[in-house]
Amino acid sequence: MAIALGKPGIDELTAAEGALRGWQSDGTPTQLHPGDLGWFRRYGAQATAAAVRTWSRDNRVLAVGLLDGPGLLRLAIAPGAWRDEELARKLVTDLAAPERGGLPTGRAYVEASPGTLVRDLLLADGWQPDEPWTPLHRDLAEPVDDPGVRIETVGPSGAGVRAAVQRAAFEGSAFASAHWHAMATGPAYADARCLLAYDDQDTAVAMVTVWSAGPGRPGLLEPLGVHRRHRGRGYGRAVTLAAAAALRELGASSARVCTPSANAGAVATYRSAGFRGLGEVRDLQRDA
Numbered sequence: 703m704a705i706a707l708g709k710p711g712i713d714e715l716t717a718a719e720g721a722l723r724g725w726q727s728d729g730t731p732t733q734l735h736p737g738d739l740g741w742f743r744r745y746g747a748q749a750t751a752a753a754v755r756t757w758s759r760d761n762r763v764l765a766v767g768l769l770d771g772p773g774l775l776r777l778a779i780a781p782g783a784w785r786d787e788e789l790a791r792k793l794v795t796d797l798a799a800p801e802r803g804g805l806p807t808g809r810a811y812v813e814a815s816p817g818t819l820v821r822d823l824l825l826a827d828g829w830q831p832d833e834p835w836t837p838l839h840r841d842l843a844e845p846v847d848d849p850g851v852r853i854e855t856v857g858p859s860g861a862g863v864r865a866a867v868q869r870a871a872f873e874g875s876a877f878a879s880a881h882w883h884a885m886a887t888g889p890a891y892a893d894a895r896c897l898l899a900y901d902d903q904d905t906a907v908a909m910v911t912v913w914s915a916g917p918g919r920p921g922l923l924e925p926l927g928v929h930r931r932h933r934g935r936g937y938g939r940a941v942t943l944a945a946a947a948a949l950r951e952l953g954a955s956s957a958r959v960c961t962p963s964a965n966a967g968a969v970a971t972y973r974s975a976g977f978r979g980l981g982e983v984r985d986l987q988r989d990a
Contacts, residue, residue, distance in 0.1 A: 705764070705792040708756040709803055712747045715739070716889050718754055721763040722778055726915040728956050731815040732837040732980065734768055734778035735958070737913020737922035740890025742768060744881040747888070755804065757789060757796075764789050767804075774985070775805055776813040777820070790819035794827065810988045824986050831984040834963040838977035839920070841956050846947040846976075849899065849940035855948075856896035856909075858883065864896055867909040871927025885911075895948045899941040907932040908941040917953030926959070938968075942975035 710718055722736040743750050755767040755775075764783045768776045775797065783789050796802045797812065805812075811832060814821040856864045861879035868877040885891060893914035898906045910926040923945050928938045946957045961968040963982055973979070 703760050705789055706758050707792070707796050707802060708758060710751055710754050710756060712751045715747070715751055715754060718756055718763065718766050719890055721756075721780070722766055723915045723919065725778055725780055726919040727781070728839075728841075728920055730781065731817065732839075732958055732960055732983070733815045734766060734776045734813070735913065735920075735922040735924075736890050736915055737894065737911075737924055738768060738770070738776065740885065740888055740894055740913050741911065741924050742770065743888035743890065744877070744885040746884050750888070755796075757792060759789070765793060769804075773806055773808070773810040774813070775811070777815075777818075779815070779818055779820070784815075784818045787819060790823050793820045794823050797824075805988075812986045812988075814986065816983065821986065829986040829988050832987040834982040834984050835960050836963045836969050836982055837958065837960040837980045838969070838972045839956055839958050839980055840946055840975070840977040842921075842946060842950040842954055846943055846950060849943040849947075851902075851907075851937065851940045852900040852904075853941070853944040854898045854900065856882075856898055858886070860896075860898065861886075863906050864898060864909055867898065867906050867929050868925070868927055870929040870931070871909065872925070893952060895952070897941065897944050897948060899937055899944065901932065901935075901937070905932075907935075908937040910941050910945045912945045912949050912952075912957070914949060914952040914954050918955050920956045920958045921949035921952065921954035923949075923957060923959040938971040939974045942972060942977070946975065 719736045753769040757765040765779045770776050861882040865879045869875045896911045899908040901907050908928040913922040949957045
């Protein structure tokens with residue numbers, strides 16, 4: 703049977719998330735994680751469904767894409783299908799056809815792991831590497847050091863504080879408590895935790911959300927930020943340690959995070975919390 707492009711409805715998103723869970727494993731390159739769909743859920747279930755694409759053969763999902771922002775498609779491919787020629791050529795064809803619900807015309811970006819045939823085909827078709835990102839990884843076989851600050855797990859009553867710290871951590875962020883509640887009602891959040899770090903004056907100074915893909919699989923940190931007025935005091939390292947510890951409690955085998963390589967401070971923070979770099983990666987860019 704030919705490869706079929708799908709646009710899941712709200713009630714079908716759990717199947718896409720389930721496929722992503724099954725594809726996460728240590729020792730393989732970082733690709734789209736179920737937590738990425740969980741984090742996107744802050745825009746609501748309908749918006750999340752509208753942003754997800756699947757490619758299937760014989761009712762088996764082989765690739766999942768997330769339209770994560772204007773002109774950016776983030777791809778994950780089933781481990782056994784990385785060099786599947788029929789799938790790769792179908793992906794390239796669909797990405798070039800806006801009417802199929804993929805990328806718009808003009809400038810566009812695709813996140814596809816090195817080693818996948820679709821990446822090779824896009825490069826051969828004139829796509830170019832974009833700015834470098836650094837994926838980082840921490841093994842969770844051993845206990846994680848105490849962060850040295852008070853850590854609180856965020857529930858519904860703490861959504862406002864969590865949202866305020868995020869807005870103070872990321873310039874231009876409009877994250878509000880309603881976004882947190884939308885995210886927390888999604889199915890992926892059943893295996894997620896939101897954490898706040900507090901200073902010795904009981905002020906919330908940093909936040910992180912962690913996403914498990916299930917026991918024995920890599921978990922994800924997305925997002926993590928420190929309040930702009932409290933930077934340079936070790937809170938980034940502290941909340942990163944707390945995130946790793948939370949993922950370990952959830953049964954994750956490791957913790958993963960990815961940040962722009964140009965953000966040297968973030969890379970250094972993660973390294974200080976026991977993460978190691980996995981080598982730079984680059985999205986692919988198509989010029990306008």
